[in-house]
Amino acid sequence: MAGVGTYANLDVAVRNDTSDVGEGPVFDPHTGHLLWVDIYGRKVFEDNLNTGRQTVTDVGTMVGAVAPRAVQDGFAVAVADGFGYVTGGGLTLVDPVLPEPSLRMNDGKVDSQGRFWAGSNDMEFAPGQGRLHRWDGDGPSVVVADGLVLPNGLGWNAEDTVMYLADSYANLLYRADFHAERGELGRLKVLTKTEGVGVPDGLAVDVEGCFWVAMHGGREVRRYDPTGRVIGLVPVPVLQPTSCAFGADGHLFITSARHGLSAEELTNSPLSGSVFVVETGTEGVPVRPFRG
Template identity: 85%
Template sequence: MTGVRTYSNLDVAVRSDTSDVGEGPVFDPRTGHLLWVDIYGCKVYDDDLSTGTQTVTEVGTMVGAVAPRATREGFAAAVADGFGLVTGSGLTLVDKVLPEPNLRMNDGKVDSHGRFWAGSNDMEFAPGLGRLHRWDGDGPSVVVADGLVLPNGLGWNAEDTVLYLADSYANLLYRADFHAEPGQLGCLEVLAETEGAGVPDGLAVDVEGCFWVAMHGGREVRRYDPAGRVVGVVPVPVLQPTSCAFGPEGRLYITSARNGLSAEELARSPLSGSVFVIDTGTQGVPVQPFRA
């Protein structure tokens, strides 16, 4: 790819050989800690990167993403059956969106108004059953887009006028006009196709209008410009990078997975399941805490 920058000097931020599907990294503004989840391990990790101290919370069900709360303790969470709250006493399921056993919630993120957006999908990734949900916290969630396969990473540009969305097993990256005040989307438009480069997974948006996508199965994170062109690549030493998030100092943190890898593949990629970090020379669009 001509004119594509390759980013180097990747480091390990959190070493782990036990997390199955590390996902959903986000920084907690209350503590400065890195939060991330193990979807199938049903865990929430809270890492103080300055000391190396890690706190692990068992959720008791699959968890796709968590978000720090603005004024209260604990976290909002997208879990197997819907949206809930995680505190020291465990998970309280607040909005049971998905009573069907073949469906589950996946990755999610909070918008500029403190609303929690998350995708849902069929466990066998049946086309057309994926949906994008928005939970405001003061009532049931609503479906804002449907007809997808595996809605995954999402984020907004710095102007708060565009939402980017990865549909993993469709190998598509979408954009949609975003109307911030009511929390509404325009039509999803295909921005790029990723067939053959790995599956587009979690993503993060920078202040220059570009967005960074973890390419699951592709051993890299890609930086796309607003027109859907690849302008940067971060090689990673594992087969399955899963998501990424900017820290407050502008460094990019990258989660990864061990799930489905053979013993031989794990021997070649022993850091699978760990969290990596790299300097990018830019800053991320701030991600807000959940308002309820």
């Protein structure tokens, strides 16, 4: 891509060759630890990047996203059947909004007011079955948007007026007007259709109004400007980068997956399942803890 900058100073932050589908990285502001999940491995990871100590919790079901909590102990999670909490090493399902075995929760993120947003999808990725949910923590979740395929990465601009959303198997990146105080979303409008190798997966938004998208199957993370134009690339030494999140001082952390790779592909990408880090020269829009 002509005129596109490349971020080449990538390193390994967490080496993991057993994680099936690493996803949903986010930092806990209380501890500074990196949280992330293995969707099919049913695990929540908590990594102290200073000491290398890792805590692993098996939640007993597929888990799409994890979020720190503002006051209470443990974490909020989006799991196969809905939303709940991980405390004391176990899962408590609070909002079983998806009892159908053909559906599951996927990636999610907390907005500036502490509400948990997450996408859900059909296990066979049937078109039109994907939905976007919002859980405020004091009652059942609500469906905010539907008619999608695989709603995935999401995030908000620094002004808190726009939400970005990736629909992976539609190869679409959406934007919508956002009302932060009410938690209301305007109509999803296609910002761009992704082209090239890979599908848009998880994303993170920076303070300059740009957003970074992991291209699953494409060996790269792309930086898009607010108009949907690619302005930066992060080459990743694995086939399936899955999501990304900003830490401190402009560092972007990138999760990855091993799921579905052949023995030959794993030989060529032995770090698949690990978490990578790259210096970006910018900072991320802060991601808040869940208020519930």
